[in-house]
Amino acid sequence: MRRGTRKSARNKPYQIPTSAESHDAFWTLKENKHYLKEAFYHTQDLKFREVVIQNVACLICYLDPLVDEDKLQTTIMKPLMERNELNVGHIVTSKEIRQSNNLLKAVSALTKGFVVFLTEGVQNFYLLEAFSSDTRAVTEPVNEQVVRGSHEGFVENIVQNLQMLRRRIENPNLVVKFFKVGKSTDTKLAIVYLQNLANPELVAEVERRINAIEADSIQTPGYVEEFIEDAPFSPFPQMLSTERPDRLTAHVIEGRVGLFMEGSPSTLIMPVTFFSFYQSPEDYNSRWYIGSVLRIIRITSFIFALALPSIYIATVSFHSEILPAELILNIKSSLENVPFPPLIEALIMQITLELLREAAIRLPGPIAQTIGIVGGLVIGTAIVEANLVSNMMIIIVALTAISSFAVPSYEMSMSIRLLGFPLMLLSATFGFIGLVFGLSLILIHLCGLETFGTPYFSPLAPFRFNELKDSLVRLPRWLLGKRPVDVHAQEVRQEWFSRRWKRNEDE
Template identity: 50%
Template sequence: MSFSNKLSQLSDNLEKNIKMLEEHFCHTEDLMKKELLFSKQKCVILYLDPLVKKELLQSSIIEPILEGEKEAIEQIVHAAEVKKTTEVSEVGKQLLDGFCVILLEGDSFAYTASVGGIEGRSIEEPKNERNIKSSHDGLVEEFNSNLQLLRKRIKSPFLKVKYFTIGNLTHTKVGMVYLENLANKELVEKVERRLSSIEIDQLYTLGNLEQLIEDHPFSPFPQNLATERPDRAVSYLAEGKITIIVDGSPRVLVVPITFFAFYQAPDDYNSRWLVGSFFRIIRIFSFIVAISLPAIYIAIVSFHSEVLPIGILYSIRTSLEYVPFPPFVEALTMQIILELLKESSIRLPSPIAQTIGIVGGLVIGTAIVDAHIVSNMMIVVIGFTAIASFVAPINEMGTSARLLGFPTMIAATLFGFFGIVFVLMLLFMHLCKLDSFGTPYFSPLAPFKKEEIKDTFIRLPFWKLNTRPTDAKPAYANQQGRTRAWKKK
């Protein structure tokens, strides 16, 4: 409801002020009203019933007012935050944030006191980004809890937060977090400009925000990294990147980001460098496998069978003897079945999902081979491809790899190895051209930066990582000094 300038200000008439606030909230029945006497002066407390803790309201607001002497409201109530305003719209906003409003007869001011405290999900280990040696706490849906997890790890006065309110209906709280002395000023201004320019009615999730601020919405690759792990978010803050928190979302968004960051895991840095490098190489190799293995099988069976030894070729030809469909139809059918099984496992309760996985992997797989719909080798290829796509620590990148397998399979069906090479060439050209908030997406390979390879395909010993990645253009590159000075003694 819109108000004229005259009605947007509170007056010294208590009943009129109450009526204005009731009209502001369209006479909703969960706007509660409690009348009291404060030093023989009529007093009314307004609050939205679902957003406040009744015990806190009683002990911190109502009892001090009833027992209070002739003092200012700010000195009597026991709330952590008390504000004073004359704007109806500001009072309405405070009510929606879990505050209560105190109105006094003959006073044109409204006092708002914090009594919110909606119980949320407790902090627990992220289910989508499990690690062995890293911390086991994860982000939750409550904005302040997520900010606390970040501040607990970076105890620096340079950690800065900027607040935004997005959504004409939802008024979703969004926070941009970065290190003031480290983050690039142009990057900060760019992110701030994109966030402040959003005009939308509702913003519910981090995924909605990601789609509104990304550079290339039609690219198959995610250009912002969404994570549930506070330790991961903090590590990117220390590199000069920016973290975006959305109230109500259990993930935070990290910008800018590069392709190789999606195949790095916190456990890489908690293990010895040989172990971390080994698993990182496996993850990057799994990306190539996920997008090209079914296509390579199709190309070999359809065009280039001479590349296989006679024994393996004989086995493949034997399994294909009674299959009436071409290899592309086999691969497409199995990929679709795989996606159906994955989606059903996600939507169903955990005990049933495990049963579906066993039924899908064993019963359906065996039956479909016995029925001569697909060959044994195709089951192996698709299973290996699925495992390779699930290796990515961030689920969005694994899904993108599986999607990219479809055009690669079509090219292999039409042109064999030449088609695969052509699609991969286009793919890597696209990766080299892509950027995230002005940062090259395929850095440090394009453009090539020799000194940053030490934390890309492999991870050198921690004491060798004495400079920050330059993809986010941090204010200074050095991040540690003489970390092994004891050797000189």
């Protein structure tokens, strides 16, 4: 019992001594230094520098991995040594200078890359910005590549991401609001919107939901999405994730709200509709009829990826009479030596395809290509020659996979592939009746789903004919004179979309 008691006492967190309930700073550097060491549990990357200015002892404290050494020397140390004055606030050239006497604020600031400057015999201290801004270079997002258009993507630095957005929207109405979520991680979030366009009720609702997040850790935008989305059990994504500044810019100008998170290149856009996931920036960089055809192909791929295996299973199992006689003979000959029913065939192939896809994602690039070749040629050929799967099922699954890869959104692509499995079970059990029943449930769910007050399946439900010109198809930009009604933007008319030169010629 004694050993257990000692072990528990040893593991008990150290209670940081304080000079007052408000954690006011101590008058001596020794006590302040001891407090900070205990607050960080004597971590070895907490650095201290003692300097003497005007015969007064001073202490500089910072976390080494978070501070830029060059910035520390040029903006803090060099001005102090050259001027030899204690008027720190007017001498150092740091981007941000704060003053406080609360040691809890000093601890919090240290974790964000600030430098704490303390003076012997003085309770007030300075918090000087010197954090390292090292980040990766701006590159094109791997998952959202385009042939024509911008080739820059967001990075993990929220300040740099906001800079890219500010360069695209040079407008004083662009508002940025910061939030802190996660009790342990203290993660920084930022929402962006245009003050003169975004619906105030939408902005207030987004802020309310973010402020209501209570979690120990927020590490990715996916965490935030799960906390603030309307229907957490829906298989469909309700916020659009993108790493492209041009895509976010287009949605913000329509009156939507974007959400950034420190440490992640992905941004969330809200509210969105189902058809937003099938729009690509390349649609607006091509001729309008080319963009319309490509968009129709993507929406058609939704039906193929969702229902093609189920249609095949229902046809072969229950309704083979609808097929031409020549095709029936071909399918029958390929199924003669296969010991499994069509449902098991489809499950084997779909699961194998998902395994190959996961393996290709996890492995390095050259090896991933080898896995694709081995999976597509060797395994596929071996399965057919072993009479485990028919040739027709290989074709069906391949078309399904290609259709799912045509979706510009990774989240929507995953949702479609997962929904295909229950549809296959219904088709194998009840034929076309089960398939129609399953598709009807999905359609009812899409029509009833809302995201931040916006109908998810708009403009089809509720039906708005005028909104179809930038959802199912993409008409010329000069005909898109109004913003989407579903966003409830403050200004619906976009007057700068015009062919005024043509009008002047006609006059």
